[in-house]
Amino acid sequence: MKKKIPAAKGTRDILPREVVNWQNVESVSRRVFELYGYREIRTPVFEATELFEKGTGETSDIVIKEMYTFKDKAGRSLTLRPEYTPSVVRSIIENRLYLKPDPLRFYYIGPMFRYDKPQKGRYRQFHQADIEVFGEEDPAVDAEIVEMADYLLKKLQVSDTETLVNSVGCQKCRPSYIKDLRSKAVEASRVLCADCQRKITMNPLRIFDCKVETCLEVAKTFPKITDYLCQECENHFSRFCEYLDFFSIKYKVEPRLVRGIDYYTKTTFEVVSPRLGAQDALLGGGRYDDMMKEFGGPDLCGIGFAMGIERLISVVPFVEEKGKFLYLAYLGEESRRAGMEFVQLLRRAGVECLIEYKERNLKNQMSRANKLGAAWVLIIGDEEVKRGKYQLKNMETGVQEEKSREDILKIVRESS
Ligand SMILES: [Zn+2]
Ligand SMILES: [Zn+2]
Numbered sequence: 001m002k003k004k005i006p007a008a009k010g011t012r013d014i015l016p017r018e019v020v021n022w023q024n025v026e027s028v029s030r031r032v033f034e035l036y037g038y039r040e041i042r043t044p045v046f047e048a049t050e051l052f053e054k055g056t057g058e059t060s061d062i063v064i065k066e067m068y069t070f071k072d073k074a075g076r077s078l079t080l081r082p083e084y085t086p087s088v089v090r091s092i093i094e095n096r097l098y099l100k101p102d103p104l105r106f107y108y109i110g111p112m113f114r115y116d117k118p119q120k121g122r123y124r125q126f127h128q129a130d131i132e133v134f135g136e137e138d139p140a141v142d143a144e145i146v147e148m149a150d151y152l153l154k155k156l157q158v159s160d161t162e163t164l165v166n167s168v169g170c171q172k173c174r175p176s177y178i179k180d181l182r183s184k185a186v187e188a189s190r191v192l193c194a195d196c197q198r199k200i201t202m203n204p205l206r207i208f209d210c211k212v213e214t215c216l217e218v219a220k221t222f223p224k225i226t227d228y229l230c231q232e233c234e235n236h237f238s239r240f241c242e243y244l245d246f247f248s249i250k251y252k253v254e255p256r257l258v259r260g261i262d263y264y265t266k267t268t269f270e271v272v273s274p275r276l277g278a279q280d281a282l283l284g285g286g287r288y289d290d291m292m293k294e295f296g297g298p299d300l301c302g303i304g305f306a307m308g309i310e311r312l313i314s315v316v317p318f319v320e321e322k323g324k325f326l327y328l329a330y331l332g333e334e335s336r337r338a339g340m341e342f343v344q345l346l347r348r349a350g351v352e353c354l355i356e357y358k359e360r361n362l363k364n365q366m367s368r369a370n371k372l373g374a375a376w377v378l379i380i381g382d383e384e385v386k387r388g389k390y391q392l393k394n395m396e397t398g399v400q401e402e403k404s405r406e407d408i409l410k411i412v413r414e415s416s
Helices: 016-035 049-055 061-065 085-094 139-155 174-187 194-202 204-209 213-219 231-246 309-315 333-348 362-372 382-387 405-414
Strands: 046-048 068-071 077-080 105-113 125-134 162-167 265-272 281-287 302-308 326-330 376-380 389-394 400-404
Touching: 016 105, 016 125, 016 139, 016 309, 046 049, 046 085, 049 061, 049 077, 049 085, 085 125, 085 302, 125 139, 125 309, 139 162, 139 231, 139 265, 139 281, 139 302, 162 231, 174 194, 174 204, 194 204, 204 213, 231 265, 281 309, 302 309, 326 333, 326 362, 333 376, 333 382, 333 405, 362 376, 376 382, 382 389, 389 405, 400 405
Parallel strands: 326 376
Antiparallel strands: 046 077, 068 077, 105 125, 125 302, 162 265, 265 281, 281 302, 376 389, 389 400
């Protein structure tokens, strides 16, 4: 027996029957993003490691534990993207997109990579839909992207979701919060896990990302960032909430929602689904007003969100495959050639056709067509070739009739 090579740990195949659901989620997402003025941007799968260390943040769990980092043959340190935002920011600066008249609204759907502990529904190659807006300071845009997310979920028939919002302040007001948070965390350090104890000095905000039960309990007693916001951040947050009301979006203020990424400023939000269990966020995002500047670009604010496709697929109702197709059944070499030729014509006319080249008798071909769910079977034998008329069977009604090629084309095209 030859050795079988399995898929790499933490990866999986998306098989044809499942792909239908992926295509549905992807096409609905694209359509909705484009309705709101977003355009697709495709960046490379790997980037210089530095980009994520600086962008995603050196104290984030992603950078500390979860990156797929490797050296290429020339000794450069590269990383498979663990998230999309730093790549978009890099691309905008590099291509000077901010000098163009086009709106700075981008979306992307594709794979991301994190060296995470594989568990149910979590993979090392996973997929996200990501949107970003740049240069819009007004909180109306914060609310608009939440409203867009809400509309997208409605279009995908996802119900029972909850929208959580928060503000994480800015560089002016956050330091005093971090100071108080750190001293509270020091007081409670005995009960915190080893990871969180390390976070006390590095970045105590990250304690809120910990999923350990005792840490979760202690974190509830910590001060709330919303009590520390400066005037500007407080105004931004209250106007954001007003605009959510304006859009009739129901939401809950969750002061412990700081998100696992270092670059957020002001608005953060998540849409969660109780059907997902502990990892309950379907999508999440926030504002990152300093990132572009930090990367040597113009002083342009940014905001966006990322949506987990695997999680979304698990809550979106299953799509029934509805593609109608014609199965060609033939008897003998001459009929096969006539069939191949006619099928080519039907396909050019937009009719989905299947012809299989393995020798089978008519009975077996009919049962294949039935099993595969063909809408019609076209039967061609020597007699049919001579007459130039073929047998068309409608699989739903069971009616079989001899028809000319023109009629067949007309019938199947009309009901395709
Ligand atoms: Zn502030
Ligand atoms: Zn912890």
